[in-house]
Amino acid sequence: MAILVTGGAGYIGSHTCVELLNAGYEIIVADNFSNSKLEVLDCIREITGRNFTFYKADLLDKEALNTIFEENEVKAVIHLAGLKEKFPEKSLWYYHQNLISTLILCEVMESHQVKTLVFSSSAAVYGLSEKVPIDEERLLGATSPYGQTKQMIEEILRDMYESDREWSFVFLRYFQAIGVHKSISIGQELYNLSNKLLSDIFQAEVGKTSELSISLGVDGVMANDYIHVVDVATGHVKALKGALRSKSLQVYNLGTGRGYCDLELVTTFEKVSGRKIPYKIISEYPGDNGVRCVDPTKAKLELGWAAERGMEEMCGDSWRWLVHLSNELKEK
Structure with a gap:
């Protein structure tokens, strides 16, 4: 069985794919190349010495997503696809792309009885905070369309978990990934x-x-709170392991x-x-x-993760x- 990585050709997605493959996982990558390039996939293969299945697919295309699940045994999903924080003037576009695509993904996952999801959220959900570092219990208050879509998705997934405890969710919140x-x-x-x-x-x-x-x-x-992208990627792998261990909903900050x-x-x-x-x-x-910085203590204690x-x-x-x-x- 394989791990589906949405947005797997993107910046954080490609690094996460490398860490997954190096950790021994089989992966399937889905990407529409809105924020990435096809050549990245060959780079991932060259770095890891491993091959994987790829689908050029938009998450708004339900039929394309169904095909992925019908043709493969998907064990869990790491959801990284979505618009980045670059176009604050296009709020309606953010909501349509990020929210609807996630809803369609969850519908398809549920129809195929795949109920383990690691959601790559953002520390932007915290908004402006007077007290730092920010822990996972802080009240949310996103101030940008990008952050608000992340917060809304978290709330949707939280409601799904409350109505069906067979789901296993992990939300990862972090600020600015840099490095390669x-x-x-x-x-x-x-x-x-x-x-x-x-x-x-x-x-x-x-x-x-x-x-x-x-x-x-x-x-x-x-x-x-800058964090190396490889540390973010290893955080996703650790979160996946946690999500596969038990059916629960967990939130973790990733940061220094x-x-x-x-x-x-x-x-x-x-x-x-x-x-x-x-x-x-x-x-x-x-x-x-x-x-702007988050408290990563919970991730260290429960996932064994720390920025290196x-x-x-x-x-x-x-x-x-x-x-x-x-x-x-x-x-x-």
């Missing part, structure tokens, strides 16, 4: 860089901007337990790259106040990936 696999063969494409600062650093690398603008937030308080300010990120990039990155300090961007990679490794891998993208552009 050590092979430097899979990562976020340039058009998909969701972090503005990373995008600005890339623009500086290719000479499209002369100076970065770094915000220290209101009163100098601004920090993000501390926030890193933009200036710390840039100076670490300078250290790992050996290059000076020109920047200026600005007072604040709108909405920049606060420290620090900021230097996150930045080092990210820098090598940005250089890789830059070289690809120059070749074109």
Whole structure:
């Protein structure tokens, strides 16, 4: 039996597939390439030395999903497919794509008696929080269309569990994944860089901007809980093991337990790259106040998971990936 990974060709999805295959799982990947490329699948095969089944499918296509379940023995699903936090002005699009696709997925899973789901949620469901680090018991209050769809999906799945305790759900909440696999063969494409600062650093690398603008937030308080994408991927594997062990609904934060300010990120990039990155300090961007970081204690105690990679490794891998993208552009 196999694990279906929706969005398995995406940034976090591809790294999760690598960790699943390395852990000995059989996988099936479903992706419509809205946030990814076909070549990523060959990179996953090359990294792991293993093959897997792939379907080009949109989760809004119920017939295509049914085909996947009819043609394969699916044991569980890791749900990573969905629109990313890049288009805040397209709220209706977010709701349609992220909510309806998840409803269709759950309907198909239920009809085939597959009731184990790891949902890749987001720490965006917490909204603005005055107290950090944020634990899993904190009241939810998403403030963006992206975060609200994640929160709504959690609520839908929670209602499903309350009405049918045969389901097993795990929700994973995390902030900003960065870094890439050590092979430097899979990562976020340039058009998909969701972090503005990373995008600005890339623009500086290719000479499209002369100076970065770094915000220290209101009163100098601004920090993000960055986490290496491989740590996020191993978190999904650990969560899957937990979901398969018992029928329950569990929520886990994935993070380092501390926030890193933009200036710390840039100076670490300078250290790992050996290059000076020109920047200026600005007072604040709108909405920049606060420290965003989660408490990962529960994941450590119950899943045996902990982030293993620090900021230097996150930045080092990210820098090598940005250089890789830059070289690809120059070749074109």
